[in-house]
Amino acid sequence: MSIKGLAAKVFARYIHQKNQKWIQNPVAAQDQVFKDLLQKASTTQFGIDHKFDTVLTHEDFVNQVPVRDYEGLKCYVDQVVKGEENILWPGKPLYFAKTSGTTSGAKYIPLTKESMPYHIEAARNAILNYIHETGKTDFVDGKMIFLQGSPELTEKNGIKLGRLSGIVAHFVPNYLQKNRLPSWETNCIEDWETKVDAIVEETYHQNMTVISGIPSWVQMYFEKLKDKAQQPVGDLFKNFNLFIYGGVNYEPYRAKFENLIGRKVDSIELFPASEGFFAYQDSQKEKGMLLLLNSGIFYEFIKADEFFTENPKRLTIKEVEVGVNYVLIISTNAGLWAYNIGDTIAFTSTKPYRVVVTGRIKHYISAFGEHVIGKEVETALQNALSGTNISVNEFTVAPQINPISGLPYHEWLIEFDHEPEDLEAFAQKIDLEMRQQNVYYDDLIKGHVLRTIVITKVTKNGFQDYMKSIGKLGGQNKLPRLSNDRKIADWFHNI
Template identity: 55%
Template sequence: MGLKSSLSRPLAAYVAHRYRQWQQDPIGTQQRVVRELLTQGARTAFGRDHDLGSARTAQDLAARVPVRDYEALSPYFDRVKAGEPDVLWPGKPLYLAKTSGTTSGAKYIPITKESIANHIDGARDALLHYVHRTGKSQFLDGKLIFLSGSPELETVGGIHTGRLSGIANHHVPAYLRRNQMPSYQTNIIEDWETKLDRIVEETLPQPMTLISGIPPWVQMYFDRLVARTGRPVGEVFPQFDLFVYGGVNFEPYRKKLFDTIGRPVDSIELFPASEGFLAFQDEPGNPGMLLLLDAGIFFEFIPAERFFEPNPPRLTLADVELDQQYALVLNSNAGLWGYSIGDTVRFTQKYPFRVVVSGRIKHFLSAFGEHVIGEEVEQALREAMQQHPEVEVVEFTVAPRVSDDPAVPSRHEWLIEFAQPPHDAAAFAAALDTGLRRRNVYYDDLLSGNILAPLQLTALSAGAFQRYMKSLGKLGGQNKVPRLSNDRGVADGLHNS
């Protein structure tokens, strides 16, 4: 056992102990966090505009600050981006995390001196919890790769600006820097496919032990390795023991990824976002991720079915129920106030509070009143794949197909890129429909009443999703294809890819 793996064990025990302390009083922890945020927020332009100086509680906050997304808060973000201090948080942010917006172009999310620790410590503590729970630490002695965006930063309004993964790259602890792959010169390559080829060249001779990234982009890396060597990834890297992922639901990718690896490896799920590092899988085998309640973020939860009401209820941790869908709202020491992150979560456990990411509040399919969410289609796909074990899925999305002919019912279209297609496509489509009908009563009613026809299954050619994302300039990095759409934009783009 090497020095790093040996030293990690007492550190992991200490971190796990510190987490247990705030877990003993999660509600009180969140109450303390909101008081601290309000004290700092009162010193800002936003705080003066919203009378945060007289606010003391979560109820005060909700009464003064409406729920808004990036577009609604853009006047404040624009002032931050222009270099004005004390707008959303005292002083200026250390960084602006640049993300791809779906409706407003690029977004610039502030990362402050206080909030950067949330991003860095969250990722570190996820690994240390794994060490503490399993006793496995040897992976720290090998080579680690974090498939990420370029760490090169530009300056906007006097503030260093770049992709979150690139910003985080500058804060990799010194003791892991020697282990980190790829090289800086490779990591700053902007073209994803060129970068991927260089990553393959650099990592092939190395004793890789940990691989991390968004599953579809990791799969591209794995496919290049297999094409280059003719061997499964687990043979190419015999010391590869731990796969760390986040950003999308892993289940649709699980079978193909592990088939490509060729043997079991442990995995950890993370819930990172430009707005904050929100949760991680702290208990191996437990799909729920521990919500990080003592990291400078005060969480609010809106029942997903009521999110678009004029004044929806804003629940605190004390009010949530298990197995309900909630839109996630953040207030944080990055200067986010009443900020709708766009994700929906479902609590799988209380005390400690653990969640799974169930979808996107704006990514739902309700062209016919069915309000299907991402978790429902992902679960239906997983169930159909269990019934058809030969099937391997690269990527998929679901869109409405509205009929212009009154005699022909409309339907859903599932656009799937298969690595291994079903032997019986009609039976697989029927299994998808059955699974979705069982999970969504509105969809079931629409099919029972012949308002909708059974779904249309469209098998896309190999590489269709990559070509589509490349056509948008969003191949690789942290970019993701939406699971669900209320229009034909994504579907038509894929048909033309």
């Protein structure tokens, strides 16, 4: 073991022991975060408007601070963007993470001197936790690549702004800089396809041991590597043994990745967002990611099937149950208050608190009252693929309410890597799995309200072409797994 590996192992043990204090006392940890956030923000404009000085309990907080999304908080954020101080959090943010919005155009998510360290520590601790659990350290001596957005930042009223992954690139510790790829110049390339080509050239002859990024974009990188090398990625990078990912469920990609790599590699799942770093995979044996309860974020949870009712109950960590689909609500040391980030999660464990991301509250299909969510379509496809040689690059699902003939149906647009010999039989298999996943969907099929799913084949790189057409190719952008409208589906039918 190298000196670097030995040091990593010692540090990993220290961090593991330190984290046990809040892991073993989760409710107390969240109570303390709650008190700290309110106390520090009590003299801000938001704190004064919502009488933080009178909030003593979670019930008080619920009564005085309604759940908001970006649109609901925008009047405050706009003041911060103008350069005003002490609006959502004391002082000014260090950065804005700029993301694409829906109705509001660009979204500016604040990152403060208090919140920024937690983004860095969480990513670091995920790797250290892996080292502590497995004892594996060889990868620290090789090259590591993080497929991310450009680190070039602009400025708005004295506050730097850019993509979250680009901002984080400025905080890579010195001891990792020598091992880190791609180069700064390559990372600054805006066009994603050009960037991936440059990354391939830079990494082709390197000793790559860790590769990180959103699976759909890492897949593009792997495919280009395999084409160039005419061998599996795992043969080209013989010491590559750790894949770190976040943003989307890896399971639909796993078989494809193992084919591209040529063997299995360990993986670590992360749950980062511009609004905060919420969880990371803390065990190679247990399902789910450890929810970070001591990281400047106070969590609330609303049952997804109650979210659109008039007064849905806001739960704290001590009130959640395993297996229930919740909308995640956060209050943070970046000045987001009772903020709906749009993600839905479910707990796989409460000792410790581990979660899986189940989808987006806005990304669902309920054209007929079925309320199908992302996790259900991903699980149905994964189960249908099991035991077959069929593989899928990418997919999305949309409702077809007004077919030319016959009953309405769910249309699955799938880009296959290896197609099924019998497309109709494969569609039937997915449909049966969907009926297992969602009882309302099953009732609609039984009641002859819907017919079984219809698969539309998407040509190779079709989804990349779609993302490029809407200006969201690469970076942290993700294709929605499902939509309650036909915008994506119609794009493919109209090209």
